[in-house]
Amino acid sequence: AQTVTQSQPEMSVQEAETVTLSCTYDTSESNYYLFWYKQPPSRQMILVIRQEAYKQQNATENRFSVNFQKAAKSFSLKISDSQLGDTAMYFCAFMKPLFGNEKLTFGTGTRLTIIP
């Protein structure tokens, strides 16, 4: 079974700074997908970024980018120029892309606070 580990329960940074959230996972699969989701206090889970394991290029979405290290099974999220609206729980998630097995396996989350 796959496991996802987020070793930073809480982090805080000043507005406009850059912050990196860590995620490691354990799998014997060679093809899979990784996701970062954001859950603000309003509780709706929002997709931040997605990475396909067979793509070596790191995914980016505006101020959000990942550092995907497949051999190390590491998938960190970097948030540049952090904004107050980035305050939220961030969850790393793993998906094995097999028909009939599309579930997401989540980590325990990192609570990120952006300080004005």
Added chain:
Amino acid sequence: DAGVTQSPTHLIKTRGQQVTLRCSPKSGHDTVSWYQQALGQGPQFIFQYYEEEERQRGNFPDRFSGHQFPNYSSELNVNALLLGDSALYLCASSFGVAGGETQYFGPGTRLLVL
């Protein structure tokens, strides 16, 4: 384009009761997954529905059951509620079966069992 919707937003039940939660997927999506998120934890997969059938199930007892309708909407039923069933229940929708489809989440239903 409407996103994933869930009802109700909050629910209070007592032990032993039964509850039904509802989910409407994002327009164009045909697959619905349900997750349970205990306080301070990451979501845990309950089950997934595609073409009105349960396609995959997580490690949850048979008290948890579901249904998908022809319009792709879905219900989650929990029987004989326990205090430990108190959680945020999230519905997520996706499209297709090619593998690796992104799941989009609804706002959740907060269930409190007293």
